[in-house]
Amino acid sequence: MTEQEKTDESDVRKDRQSHDVGKLLAITVGLSAVAVALVPLLYVVLGGFRTTAQLAENPAGLPDPWVFSKYGQVLTSSNFWHQMLNSIMVAAGTTTGVILLGTMAAYPLARYTFRFKGVLYVIFTLGLMFPLTVAALPLYLLLRDFGLIGSIWGVIIPQIAFLLPLTIIIMRPFLKALPKEIEEAAQVDGLTRVGFFWRILLPLARPAILTVGVLAFVASWNAYLLPLLVLQGDAAGHTLPLGVQQFQTRYSSDTAAILAYTSLAMLPALAFFTLMERRIVEGLTGAVKG
Amino acid sequence: MKTKEASGTRPDPVDTSSAGSGSENKPEKKARTPEQIRRLGTARKWGEISLFSGPALLVFLIFVVLPVGLAAYYSFYNWNGIEKLDQFIGLDNYRRAFGDAAFVHALRNNLFVVFMSLLIQLPVALAVALVLNRRFRGRSFVRMAIFAPYILSEVITAVLWLLIFQPHGPLDAVIDKIGLGGMRQLWLADMNLVMWTVFFVLTWKYIGLAIILFLAGLSGVPKDLQEAATIDGASWWQVQRRINIPLIAPTIRVWMFLSIIGSIQLFDMVWVFTHGGPAGASNTVATYMFQYGFMRSQYGYGSAVAVILFFLSLIAAALYMSFVLRRDNADEKQRR
Numbered sequence: 304m305t306e307q308e309k310t311d312e313s314d315v316r317k318d319r320q321s322h323d324v325g326k327l328l329a330i331t332v333g334l335s336a337v338a339v340a341l342v343p344l345l346y347v348v349l350g351g352f353r354t355t356a357q358l359a360e361n362p363a364g365l366p367d368p369w370v371f372s373k374y375g376q377v378l379t380s381s382n383f384w385h386q387m388l389n390s391i392m393v394a395a396g397t398t399t400g401v402i403l404l405g406t407m408a409a410y411p412l413a414r415y416t417f418r419f420k421g422v423l424y425v426i427f428t429l430g431l432m433f434p435l436t437v438a439a440l441p442l443y444l445l446l447r448d449f450g451l452i453g454s455i456w457g458v459i460i461p462q463i464a465f466l467l468p469l470t471i472i473i474m475r476p477f478l479k480a481l482p483k484e485i486e487e488a489a490q491v492d493g494l495t496r497v498g499f500f501w502r503i504l505l506p507l508a509r510p511a512i513l514t515v516g517v518l519a520f521v522a523s524w525n526a527y528l529l530p531l532l533v534l535q536g537d538a539a540g541h542t543l544p545l546g547v548q549q550f551q552t553r554y555s556s557d558t559a560a561i562l563a564y565t566s567l568a569m570l571p572a573l574a575f576f577t578l579m580e581r582r583i584v585e586g587l588t589g590a591v592k593g
Numbered sequence: 594m595k596t597k598e599a600s601g602t603r604p605d606p607v608d609t610s611s612a613g614s615g616s617e618n619k620p621e622k623k624a625r626t627p628e629q630i631r632r633l634g635t636a637r638k639w640g641e642i643s644l645f646s647g648p649a650l651l652v653f654l655i656f657v658v659l660p661v662g663l664a665a666y667y668s669f670y671n672w673n674g675i676e677k678l679d680q681f682i683g684l685d686n687y688r689r690a691f692g693d694a695a696f697v698h699a700l701r702n703n704l705f706v707v708f709m710s711l712l713i714q715l716p717v718a719l720a721v722a723l724v725l726n727r728r729f730r731g732r733s734f735v736r737m738a739i740f741a742p743y744i745l746s747e748v749i750t751a752v753l754w755l756l757i758f759q760p761h762g763p764l765d766a767v768i769d770k771i772g773l774g775g776m777r778q779l780w781l782a783d784m785n786l787v788m789w790t791v792f793f794v795l796t797w798k799y800i801g802l803a804i805i806l807f808l809a810g811l812s813g814v815p816k817d818l819q820e821a822a823t824i825d826g827a828s829w830w831q832v833q834r835r836i837n838i839p840l841i842a843p844t845i846r847v848w849m850f851l852s853i854i855g856s857i858q859l860f861d862m863v864w865v866f867t868h869g870g871p872a873g874a875s876n877t878v879a880t881y882m883f884q885y886g887f888m889r890s891q892y893g894y895g896s897a898v899a900v901i902l903f904f905l906s907l908i909a910a911a912l913y914m915s916f917v918l919r920r921d922n923a924d925e926k927q928r929r
Contacts, residue, residue, distance in 0.1 A: 326727065326729055329724050329725050330730075332721055332724045333731070336721060336735065336739050340738050340742050340797075343797070346757065350756075359761070361766065362762050362763040362765070363766040363767050404648050404649040405649060407646065407649060408648075408649035411645050417638065423646065423650070426650075426653075427650075430657050433661045433903065434906055436879045436882070437664060437906070438656075438660035438661050439882075440664060440667070440882070440895050440899060441659075441663035442660040444674060444892070445655075445656075445660060445663075460656060465657055500645070525746030526746075527747065527748045527864075528860055528861065544746045544861075545748075547748060547749055548751075561752070561756060562756065565752050568749060572745075572746075576744040577741055580736065580737060580805065584805055584806060584809050587847075588809070
């Protein structure tokens with residue numbers, strides 16, 4: 304073996320060694336991060352299978368024996384299902400509304416040329432700087448005057464309004480990038496521009512619509528301030544975040560029940576949203592990069 | 594306005610020269626001159642534009658712009674939301690806010706979260722992302738698990754940690770078990786500790802987003818750049834410092850923007866944790882506004898606090914936008 308080959312081999316070995324070290328480090332860090340993220344969630348899910356007495360005796364222990372009555376109690380409570388239904392309706396309404404209005408508004412901004420187009424776009428994008436918190440007090444008074452306090456529409460409509468900027472910012476470049484030939488072909492075939500929008504643009508924009516839809520759904524599902532203001536009154540009219548918080552205050556002595564309630568409120572969304580991870584990340588970066 | 598050549602007679606959607614003039618012209622029944630047809634085209638175009646953008650604009654103006662404008666307006670009044678709005682007091686509400694130690698404390702809490710996020714979450718998330726930026730078994734599981742807390746609502750996050758932090762709860766039990774009983778604290782009831790606890794939970798919830806964003810950015814860095822540098826003898830750290838970190842700078846900026854805006858508007862988690870307590874120790878500007886605006890019905894004063902909150906977000910957004918707009922303009926020029 305020549306000197307050259309020897310050094311080559313030792314290089315390769317060194318390379319592989321550092322590769323292994325990196326891999327080991329990645330796995331260690333990865334597992335620690337997973338533990339930090341999941342242990343509190345596991346505590347909630349497992350805690351729901353214990354009794355409050357078990358929790359008091361050994362707060363950090365495992366269920367022994369497993370108790371299913373707390374989960375059963377929540378699953379048979381009408382409030383929980385009402386809140387679940389409210390959350391679904393509010394999120395679905397918000398998502399549908401913002402996709403429809405947002406895509407429609409983005410269409411002329413992307414594919415027409417007209418005076419004040421720049422102004423219109425700036426008006427919508429400036430909305431990003433108006434957080435709901437800033438508008439909350441007058442918005443509450445406004446909704447009161449409209450008679451929307453206590454109604455889920457009082458949550459849905461303002462949520463649509465506040466999600467419009469994000470939607471338009473994501474939709475516009477996407478609609479703009481669709482080739483002009485499609486539009487010309489549609490015109491030749493006698494399709495009006497309105498028909499073109501419904502029959503061709505909307506189906507083509509599906510990827511962007513999905514991104515926007517996921518973001519809107521998550522935002523609505525997790526919303527707290529607006530439901531807190533609008534959905535006063537009894538628990539059956541609440542959304543889940545509101546319901547969980549109220550349940551926690553009202554039954555503060557029954558820790559096990561709170562844990563069961565919390566875990567049932569978080570699990571479906573958690574399962575669904577983690578699958579949508581890529582869409583959410585894409586949407587967030589897309590929105591901010593503009 | 595320029596006069597258009599004959600070809601301008603078809604209803605051309607990309608007709609700029611006459612835009613804005615035709616919206617009020619009604620179609621006439623007589624034989625149409627080319628000029629009339631052109632106007633018809635623009636009228637139709639404006640009709641379409643209003644049909645498409647109108648509903649969104651209306652909803653946006655009524656439910657976003659109007660309330661924000663009203664907040665600015667109310668902020669000059671002493672008003673309880675019910676009586677006549679006639680006690681104009683100029684800038685007194687603003688003076689009162691900045692003269693109130695509780696408000697200044699709330700403001701400081703927001704800034705605490707802003708800076709601690711940049712100081713602690715950014716380096717930690719970046720380090721984790723750089724280490725995880727390679728193939729290994731279970732990578733997608735790790736990504737999903739790290740992302741999970743971000744998906745939870747702040748309310749559920751707060752309830753969850755409320756139970757963990759409660760006296761004689763699981764955290765205290767663990768601390769006792771490892772023999773550090775003396776370290777037990779009133780995590781959310783100690784005035785000096787409460788913001789650290791809040792910041793800890795915020796970090797738990799939001800650091801996953803930072804890691805995932807950075808990983809997404811890193812996956813866009815061309816592999817041959819890193820390989821070339823390695824062949825030239827660059828160490829792992831040199832590759833990160835000279836290639837990976839500079840190339841994901843835009844992603845880092847995006848995260849910084851999201852983080853700063855989020856920290857300024859912090860409400861849900863603090864409200865569920867402590868309602869801003871104990872004794873206002875964990876108030877943020879938003880919880881302070883909620884207390885005065887809604888709970889004490891001081892709509893004028895609450896609105897002034899909201900306006901201050903708006904300006905804080907505006908400063909952050911303006912700084913960011915100046916970056917982005919400059920870059921976008923450069924893009925636009927390139928395309929032409």
